[in-house]
Each structure stands twice: as C-alpha cells, then as structure tokens.
Amino acid sequence: MSTAERGAGSGSQPKRADARRNQEALLEAAAAVFVTSGVEAPMREIAAEAGVGTATIYRHFPTRADLIVAVYRHQVESLAEAGPALLRDSATPHAALTLWIDRFVDFVVTKQGLAAVIQSDDPCYDPLHAYFIDRLVPVCQQLLDAAVDAGEIPPGQAAYELMRAVGGLCAGGSRPGYDPRRLANLLVTGLRSTDP
Amino acid sequence: MSTAERGAGSGSQPKRADARRNQEALLEAAAAVFVTSGVEAPMREIAAEAGVGTATIYRHFPTRADLIVAVYRHQVESLAEAGPALLRDSATPHAALTLWIDRFVDFVVTKQGLAAVIQSDDPCYDPLHAYFIDRLVPVCQQLLDAAVDAGEIPPGQAAYELMRAVGGLCAGGSRPGYDPRRLANLLVTGLRSTDP
DNA sequence: TCACGATACGGGACAGTGTTCCGTTTTGTC
DNA sequence: GACAAAACGGAACACTGTCCCGTATCGTGA
Numbered sequence: 001m002s003t004a005e006r007g008a009g010s011g012s013q014p015k016r017a018d019a020r021r022n023q024e025a026l027l028e029a030a031a032a033v034f035v036t037s038g039v040e041a042p043m044r045e046i047a048a049e050a051g052v053g054t055a056t057i058y059r060h061f062p063t064r065a066d067l068i069v070a071v072y073r074h075q076v077e078s079l080a081e082a083g084p085a086l087l088r089d090s091a092t093p094h095a096a097l098t099l100w101i102d103r104f105v106d107f108v109v110t111k112q113g114l115a116a117v118i119q120s121d122d123p124c125y126d127p128l129h130a131y132f133i134d135r136l137v138p139v140c141q142q143l144l145d146a147a148v149d150a151g152e153i154p155p156g157q158a159a160y161e162l163m164r165a166v167g168g169l170c171a172g173g174s175r176p177g178y179d180p181r182r183l184a185n186l187l188v189t190g191l192r193s194t195d196p
Numbered sequence: 197m198s199t200a201e202r203g204a205g206s207g208s209q210p211k212r213a214d215a216r217r218n219q220e221a222l223l224e225a226a227a228a229v230f231v232t233s234g235v236e237a238p239m240r241e242i243a244a245e246a247g248v249g250t251a252t253i254y255r256h257f258p259t260r261a262d263l264i265v266a267v268y269r270h271q272v273e274s275l276a277e278a279g280p281a282l283l284r285d286s287a288t289p290h291a292a293l294t295l296w297i298d299r300f301v302d303f304v305v306t307k308q309g310l311a312a313v314i315q316s317d318d319p320c321y322d323p324l325h326a327y328f329i330d331r332l333v334p335v336c337q338q339l340l341d342a343a344v345d346a347g348e349i350p351p352g353q354a355a356y357e358l359m360r361a362v363g364g365l366c367a368g369g370s371r372p373g374y375d376p377r378r379l380a381n382l383l384v385t386g387l388r389s390t391d392p
Numbered sequence: 393t394c395a396c397g398a399t400a401c402g403g404g405a406c407a408g409t410g411t412t413c414c415g416t417t418t419t420g421t422c
Numbered sequence: 423g424a425c426a427a428a429a430c431g432g433a434a435c436a437c438t439g440t441c442c443c444g445t446a447t448c449g450t451g452a
Binding site for chain 2 (some may be wrong): 121158164168169170171173177178183185186187189190191192
C-alpha cells in the first residue's frame with residue numbers, strides 16, 4: 001500500500017485538522033496542475049497552487065508517485081471494476097479485452113506525462129507501479145486468461161508486459177497523425193494471430 | 197558525412213586543428229558515456245570524459261540531439277540501407293518490414309534512453325527527429341508501401357506513426373518479462389488483419 | 393479558559409543539471 | 423615573432439527535487 005493511503009481517505013482521526021485540510025488542498029491543487037502542466041510539474045507549482053510550503057507535499061506524499069496515485073485513485077478503481085463488467089457484457093473475451101485496453105488508453109492519454117511515468121524505472125515511481133500491479137494487472141490478466149480459455153489468443157502473454165507496452169504506445173502522445181488507441185488495437189489484434 | 201570525418205583532404209579547411217581534435221574526442225567520449233549512462237547522461241560527464249570544458253560541447257553540438265545523431269550516424273545509415281536490401285531478399289514485403297523493424301528495435305533497445313528521446317517532444321531533440329524523418333521514415337514508408345501493393349496490409353498506415361509506436365514499445369526497456377522485439381512483431385502482425 | 397507538548401508548517405538551504413557568458417589560451421598566418 | 427581570429431575552460435545563472443530547522447498551530451488536560 002502506498003504511504004499516501006495512511007490517513008487519506010476513509011475514517012482516520014489521527015491527523016490534525018489542518019493536516020487534513022492541507023492534504024485535501026494538495027489533492028485538489030495537484031489534480032488541477034496535472035491537467036495544465038502534466039504529472040511531472042514542479043513540486044513548487046503544486047505547493048503554490050495549494051497555498052502550502054514545499055515540505056508539506058513531502059510530508060503528505062513522500063514521493064511524487066504517491067501524489068499521482070492519490071489523485072487518480074478513483075479513476076483507476078473504476079478502470080479495475082470495468083474489467084469483469086466488460087467480460088460479462090461483451091460478445092467475446094477478446095472483445096472485452098479490446099474495450100478495456102481502449103479505456104486504459106483513454107485514461108493514460110488524457111493524463112499528460114503519465115505514460116512516461118509508467119515506463120520510467122525511477123525508484124521514485126515505485127509506489128505507482130506497485131499500485132498498478134496491484135489493481136490493474138490482475139484485471140488485465142483475467143481478460144487475457146478468458147481470451148485464452150476461449151481459444152481466441154494463444155497463451156503466454158503476460159498482462160504486465162501488455163500494459164507496459166500499451167503505456168509505451170500512449171507515451172507517443174495524441175497529436176494529429178499519432179493515434180495511440182488505434183495502435184493499441186493493432187497490438188491486441190496482433191495477439192490473436194501469433195504463433196510464438 | 198559528419199564533420200567528424202576528418203582527413204578529407206579535399207575541399208574543407210574551416211576548422212582549426214584543436215577544434216577537430218576536440219570534436220573527435222567528444223564523439224568518442226559520448227559514445228562511451230552513452231553506453232554506461234545512457235544518452236541522457238549529464239553533459240558535464242561527457243565533457244569530463246573527453247577532457248574538455250562544458251561549453252566546448254555546445255560549441256560543437258548545439259543540442260544534445262546533434263551529439264546523439266553524430267554518435268549513431270553510422271548505425272542509422274546502415275539501418276537505412278538495410279531497407280531496400282531486405283525488400284529485395286525477403287519472401288514478401290511484409291516479411292521484409294518485420295525484419296527491418298526487428299533491426300530497428302535492436303538498434304533502439306541497445307541505446308539506453310534513446311527510445312525515450314525518440315518519443316520526447318522537447319524541442320531540444322528536434323534535430324534528432326529531423327534526422328530520423330529524413331533517413332529512416334522514408335525507408336519504413338517504402339516497406340509499408342510495398343506491403344500494401346502486395347495486398348498484405350491495408351493502406352493508411354503512416355511510417356512515422358509506426359516508428360514512433362515501436363519507439364514507445366522499446367522505451368519499456370528489455371528487462372526479463374518484457375520483450376520489445378516480440379511486441380513490435382505483434383504490432384506489425386496486427387497491421388495485417390485490420391479493417392480501419 | 394488557559395498553558396503546554398506534540399504535530400505540522402513554511403521557506404530557505406543544499407545538491408545536481410542544462411545552458412551561457414567572458415576572460416584567457418591556442419592556432420594559423422604574415 | 424607578432425597579431426587577430428578562433429576556440430577554450432570554468433565560473434555563473436536559472437531551474438528543479440529534496441531536506442532541515444526554527445516557528446506557528448492544534449488539541450488536550452487542568
């Protein structure tokens with residue numbers, strides 16, 4: 001679990017009132033700054049937006065990854081929950097996988113700089129990777145397994161590898177002439193007709 | 197040819213002897229440092245390795261991209277020349293494309309940090325993009341066009357987009373459990389069975 | 393209500409990086 | 423050998439992430 005989790009969301013009383021207030025302000029500020037300047041925006045900018053000192057950020061979110069996780073937790077949870085639902089509602093597991101990857105792409109692409117962070121090996125981002133591995137990889141693996149069971153794709157594709165790959169495709173941005181969603185689809189399509 | 201190609205007795209005498217010497221030392225130093233610390237290694241490190249001041253780097257290579265281009269020029273040229281050759285020697289254009297992308301992946305993956313640079317939009321790397329667009333994209337486009345003409349893939353895939361995508365896949369590294377080459381193959385395979 | 397200890401705060405300090413400026417050195421030529 | 427142009431090196435500046443420390447605030451027990 002991320003260190004940011006402690007005292008963040010549900011019922012925790014150990015923190016002081018001003019601390020909770022600041023944490024809330026930081027989440028709001030970070031969300032706003034991430035939109036305009038990307039998830040790698042200077043810490044000072046986020047601190048200024050929240051009206052706190054820089055040290056306060058590190059007090060609440062030891063690493064940048066903790067802050068990112070906290071900001072996007074809701075969307076990631078929603079993405080995780082979408083997996084089984086898509087599997088249930090789609091014609092085939094492969095179709096569900098395709099749709100889920102689409103949603104993943106949409107999520108990543110709309111968060112400026114997030115794709116680069118997903119690919120980064122900087123230990124500073126370990127908490128983010130841990131969170132993704134915890135919440136998203138199992139969902140993706142479930143979709144892959146279902147597609148294998150249905151005979152749609154050969155076995156052997158690891159979910160983590162696929163998600164990293166899709167992350168890499170998204171890191172190309174979404175400028176005109178570069179369509180990460182289509183490319184991710186190409187990748188998932190390619191899964192279907194491989195003999196590894 | 198690169199300005200580093202010295203000994204060309206013919207027309208050019210524009211640079212001073214020490215300048216040529218330093219440029220050569222810089223190329224050698226950069227090549228060495230890129231291997232150990234990646235293409236985004238601190239300029240100071242490269243300067244130190246070459247035994248020159250930092251300003252000397254900027255004098256010879258205004259941007260980091262210029263330095264990268266100079267260091268890898270030979271390999272890129274070789275890659276560019278491999279395109280037509282593969283097209284000639286392979287069973288089908290699509291096979292040639294696959295092999296060429298393989299070579300591209302091998303090139304990128306073995307240059308620590310290069311993939312990230314390919315994806316970056318930092319204007320600092322514009323010279324690198326320009327060089328790639330100039331030398332590699334046309335080769336890739338030729339392979340794509342041939343595959344289209346042979347009816348192996350549908351038209352509409354831009355070479356630049358494909359190469360950026362492959363670059364993105366390579367940015368995932370080449371740790372155990374992540375195989376950029378296989379993923380790139382998946383992508384190229386996916387090209388074959390699409391109806392856009 | 394008020395004092396007091398713990399908690400949290402803020403801004404400055406430090407370290408590392410890219411990039412540029414400027415006084416000094418080297419080079420090539422007359 | 424002198425001299426101007428070319429090139430050099432290192433210091434200087436700007437910017438960032440990160441941490442430290444003196445100060446302010448909060449919550450509690452009297």
